[in-house]
Every structure is written in structure tokens, then in C-alpha cells.
Amino acid sequence: MADTKWQFRDVEFESEGAILRGRLYTPHRVSRPLPAVVMAHGFSATITMTIDHYAETICSEGFAVLLYDHRNLGSSDGEPRQQINPWVQARGYLDALSYLESLNEIDSSRLAIWGDSASAAQAIVVSSIDERVKSVVTQVPALG
Numbered sequence: 001m002a003d004t005k006w007q008f009r010d011v012e013f014e015s016e017g018a019i020l021r022g023r024l025y026t027p028h029r030v031s032r033p034l035p036a037v038v039m040a041h042g043f044s045a046t047i048t049m050t051i052d053h054y055a056e057t058i059c060s061e062g063f064a065v066l067l068y069d070h071r072n073l074g075s076s077d078g079e080p081r082q083q084i085n086p087w088v089q090a091r092g093y094l095d096a097l098s099y100l101e102s103l104n105e106i107d108s109s110r111l112a113i114w115g116d117s118a119s120a121a122q123a124i125v126v127s128s129i130d131e132r133v134k135s136v137v138t139q140v141p142a143l144g
């Protein structure tokens with residue numbers, strides 16, 4: 001990956017008593033705090049099921065990207081496995097924003113969230129209740 005404009009490192013943060021795991025993508029050779037995007041896949045998918053390509057593209061444009069698996073799915077903790085709870089997943093977005101705020105390399109005044117399918121609906125809810133979210137992107141939102 002030496003020819004890419006980005007790199008990632010594995011990260012984890014707590015949400016509702018479980019450890020959520022994912023990747024923090026950052027552009028190469030940046031010396032200023034970065035705007036950041038929190039991303040989670042829709043319904044029951046995980047971070048290696050295409051969404052990582054979106055994260056790479058966004059990061060190559062100068063954004064940090066926190067891409068993580070929802071609680072109970074993929075590499076994240078939580079029981080019962082594979083359970084989908086939209087409110088718990090929305091809380092994951094909120095805790096992901098808090099995690100980003102704790103990082104020196106992130107400009108906490110420029111945070112966005114991105115959601116796909118079911119997580120797009122959660123992104124809409126989170127963006128409406130959390131003033132830290134300055135931008136929201138939804139892709140094919142599942143809005144019941």
C-alpha cells in the first residue's frame with residue numbers, strides 16, 4: 001500500500017459496555033488536525049464488505065475516517081451475536097464521535113457521519129440530536 005494516499009490503524013472504543021472495533025483511516029503527511037467522518041455499514045454487514053473502499057476514497061480527499069463494526073457484529077463485542085438494535089447502534093455513532101474528539105489529530109469542530117441502509121436511518125437520528133455533527137451523508141437510507 002505504499003502508493004496510497006492514506007493509511008489506517010486498528011482502533012477500539014467503548015459503547016454501552018461493549019468494545020467496538022474498527023479502523024481509523026488518515027491521509028499521509030498531514031500536519032494539521034483533520035476533519036473526520038464516522039462510518040458504519042448498514043444492517044448486518046461489516047467493515048470489510050465494500051464500505052472500506054468508500055472510507056479509502058473519502059480519506060484520500062483529506063478526511064480522517066473512523067470505520068467500525070456495530071455492536072454484536074464483525075470484530076466488535078456484544079451479545080447476542082448478530083442482533084440488530086437500531087438504538088444501540090445509534091449510541092455507537094455517538095460514542096464514535098466522542099472517541100474522535102479524544103484524538104489530537106482530529107478537528108472536533110468538523111465531524112460528519114455517514115450511513116448506509118439501516119445505518120443511514122441511524123445517522124439521520126444522530127445528526128438531529130447531536131450538535132457535534134456538522135454534516136451527514138446517507139446512502140439508500142432504510143426509513144421504514
